[in-house]
Amino acid sequence: MVQTILPTISLEHFLKLSETKPASELIEGQISQKPMPKGKHSALQGDLTSFINVILKSKRIAWAFPELRCSFGDRSIVPDIAVVTWQNIPIDRDGDIENNFFLPPDWTIEILSPDQSATKVMLNIMYCLDHGSQMGWLIDPAEQIIIIYQPNQSPVAIASPVQMLLVPDFAKELHLSLGQIFDWLKVK
Numbered sequence: 754m755v756q757t758i759l760p761t762i763s764l765e766h767f768l769k770l771s772e773t774k775p776a777s778e779l780i781e782g783q784i785s786q787k788p789m790p791k792g793k794h795s796a797l798q799g800d801l802t803s804f805i806n807v808i809l810k811s812k813r814i815a816w817a818f819p820e821l822r823c824s825f826g827d828r829s830i831v832p833d834i835a836v837v838t839w840q841n842i843p844i845d846r847d848g849d850i851e852n853n854f855f856l857p858p859d860w861t862i863e864i865l866s867p868d869q870s871a872t873k874v875m876l877n878i879m880y881c882l883d884h885g886s887q888m889g890w891l892i893d894p895a896e897q898i899i900i901i902y903q904p905n906q907s908p909v910a911i912a913s914p915v916q917m918l919l920v921p922d923f924a925k926e927l928h929l930s931l932g933q934i935f936d937w938l939k940v941k
Contacts, residue, residue, distance in 0.1 A: 761781070761782025761783060762779070762782055762784070763782075763827075764779060764824060764827055764828070764829055767779040767784065767829055768824060768829060768853075770784075773786060775787045775788065775789050775790070776820060776822065776831040778828070778829060778830045778831055778877075779824075779827075779828055779829040779830075780828055780830070780873075780876075780877070781827070781828075782827070785873075787831060787869075788866045788868050788869050789866075790833075790864075790866060791866060791867065793864075793894040793938055794833070794864045794865075794866050794894065796937055796938055797864050797892060797894060797934065797937060797938065798819055798833050798834060798864055799819070800937040801817075801834060801862065801934070801937075802817045802818075802819050802834050804927070804929070805817035805834070805836060805924070805927065808926050808927055809836075809923075809924060809926070809927070812926075813839045814838065814839055814923055814924070814926070815836050815837060815838045815839060815859065815860070815923055815924065816836070816837055816839070816842060817834050817835070817836045818834070818835045818836075818837065818858075819833065819834055820832075820833065821835040821837075821854060821858070822853075822854065823835055823854050823855075823856065823857055823858055823881075824853070824854070824855050825855055825856050825857050825884055826880070826884050828877075828880060830877050830880075830881075832858055832861040832862060832863055832877070832881075833862055833863050833864045834861075834862035834864075835854070835858035835860075835861060835862075836858055836859055836860035836861075836862065836921075836924070837854070837856075837858055837859055838859045838923050841856060841859060843855070843856070856885070857881045857884045857885050857886045858881060858886055859885075859886060859887050859888075859921060859923065860886065860887060860888045860889070860890075860920075860921050860924065861877070861878055861881045861886050861888075861889045861890075862889070862890045862892065863877065863878060863889070863890065863891050863892065864892045864894065865891065865892065865893045865894065865895070867895065871891070871893070874891060875891060875900075875902075878890075878891060878902050879902065882902055882903070882904045883904075886904075887903070887904070887921040887922070887923070888901065888902065888903055888919070888920070888921040889901070889902040889903075890902075890918075892934070894935070894938065897912075897914075897931070897935050898910055898911065898912045898931075899911045899918060899931060899934065901918070901919045903919075911931045912931070913931060914930065914931050914932030914935070915930055915931075915932060916930060916931050917929070917930050918930065918931060918934070
């Protein structure tokens with residue numbers, strides 16, 4: 754078997770490159786492009802981001818950002834939803850939000866697309882947890898399951914529509930069941 758060794762690039766070099774659509778990520782020195790979101794992915798991302806922001810952003814607890822580039826450690830990733838607590842939001846001299854986030858999200862949420870590697874997404878969530886994230890969700894629309902990751906704990910699979918979802922401590926005001934999440938996919 755012949756193994757091809759691909760050249761690696763640094764985070765500093767990666768951040769100087771032009772942005773791509775869909776976004777590219779730097780993982781272990783390699784650039785990979787995220788798949789283009791499709792209908793279910795987009796619906797869940799939009800509704801969940803809004804749901805979180807209505808409750809947490811309005812109270813200046815946390816802000817949910819769709820497709821926010823987070824660069825930390827030796828990676829630059831773009832979670833589907835990055836939730837950042839208010840005190841961790843970088844601001845500039847004028848008090849405005851910075852463009853660049855050089856920290857892991859406090860809560861990283863990924864929505865699996867049909868042509869996306871679940872393993873790669875899971876490893877990104879675990880990387881975030883290893884670097885300070887409080888929680889990670891992997892939402893699988895095809896299986897209608899959410900796997901919840903927390904530091905130093907086994908993942909928790911939520912598979913029953915009536916099960917309430919675990920959220921980070923800072924988001925305890927959010928009350929949401931698995932069924933509520935997947936009801937957002939219904940065209941009523």
